[in-house]
Amino acid sequence: MNTREFTKMGVPGDCIGVAITAMQRASASGRRDAKVVIPKVLANPEHYFEDTEYGDFAKAIAADRDFVRPAPINYRTWGTDIDQPTHDQMSMACAMPNAVAAALMPDGHVGYGLPIGGVLALDNAVCPFAVGVDIACRMKLSIFDIKPELLDKPEQFKVALEKGTNFGVGCEYNPRKSHEVMDEDWDVTPVTKRHKDKAWSQLGTSGSGNHFAEFGILTDLRNNEKTVALMTHSGSRGTGSAVCDIYSAIAKARLSSKFSDLGNLAWLDLDTEAGQEYWMAMELMGMYAAANHDIIHRSIAKLLHKPIMHSIENHHNFAWKEQHLGREVIVHRKGATPAGKGVMGVIPGSMGTPAFVVEGLGNPDSLCSASHGAGRCMSRRKAKDTYTWAAVRNHLAKQGIIVLSAGADEVPYAYKDINKIMAEQSDLVTTIMRFDPKIVKMSDDGKSED
Secondary structure (H helix, E strand, O other): OOOOHHHHHOOOHHHHHHHHHHHHHHOOOOOHHHHHHHHHHHHHHHHOOOOOOOHHHHHHHHHHHHHEEEOOOOOEEOOOOOOOHHHHHHHOOOOOEEEEEEEEEEEEOOOOOOOEEEEEOOOOEEEEEEHHHOOEEEEEEEEEEEOOOHHHHHHHHHHHHHHHHHHHOOOOOOOOOOOOHHHHHHHHHHHHHHHHHHHHOOOOOEEEEOOOEEEEEEEEEEOEEEEEEEEEEOOOOOHHHHHHHHHHHHHHOOHHHHHHHHHHOOOOOOOOOOHHHHHHHHHHHHHHHHHHHHHHHHHHHHHHHEEEEEEEEOOEEEEEEEOOOOOEEEEEOOOEEOOOOEEEEEEEOOOOOEEEEEEOOOOHHOEEEEEEOEEOOOHHHHHHOOOOOOHHHHHHHHHHHEEEEOOOOOOHHHHHHHHHHHHOOOEEEEEEEEEEEEEEEEEEOOOOOO
């Protein structure tokens, strides 16, 4: 008998594997009565609990019939400018059977599986798509002892951005950059071992999509002192994407038919081999993404002939083991910034609007999280169809913002009002510095990796 025959007999999808095992055991003991016994087990499973060959199958059938799907948990929302499809995605995530707590940040918009701006705590499980395709996508801001008026003579800063990193899908360095992250154990999973060479070639690059490197004026709102800062946004590049693809596929293949509607929210239990592998790969991608930023900032500082005085950085596509509700849970922040008590972070706006350095207030209702940016209010396709890049570039130039390269999908008008976003999360973070972009570099290939 095969899977199709079991299905035709009425065996639930989650019980077919147990049915096959039972049939094999019966055959090994000389019984050839599967076609007779299995319908009887389906009709009265409790009569077969003690059967040597079919007992486990009978118990599986009984458990399947007694199964009641847990009710979805509730989530709290910050912000008002969030559309229904985003709420629908968040509600679906809250229907996961291992969901413990959740929150939606004010920059929320539709993503893959968990919406961007979604925060989700699971019990002993990790969901690859709730972490994101670009694992450990992160922000870094470095402060220089440079007078802001020097940006009025931008040539040196433009050269530093152009030569300090590479943009575009698949971009690489030859010769390769050096960093101790490549001395880590890349053999922890088959996918990281297979992609180590690619990861090394992309070390120090920024990629595509909404990734950027920019100089701007940093104002300390506590004393109004101003200086020049460098801000970057990028992640784990092609290797991080490969990790997500592989382990999402594994999770989907293992997803019970009872939860087939969850789709991209398939998860891996952390006490399984696949769950542990994903966790180790994710942690490695965190170190790798941090190394990318480290190389970019050091390279640009070297081109400026200026030392970095101080840096602030944070992940926003990651999962953490944290204590909430009196227990350890796995907190996924998909496009959300860690905002524990006293934790520093960087929340960007767009190429034409401010970014902010913040200090977390440790609000437990948001699982100690805040937004990761302004959040999109317009799809990439609509932005390209609506705006011409030349007109936007000229408009930004009139505001004193030089854009070296970018795509029309990243125009400021495709994003929500960052000032409103910050006002809507005043109970999550305290704003301590403001960054106003002056020289911006992004990919102009019109593709997205994030």
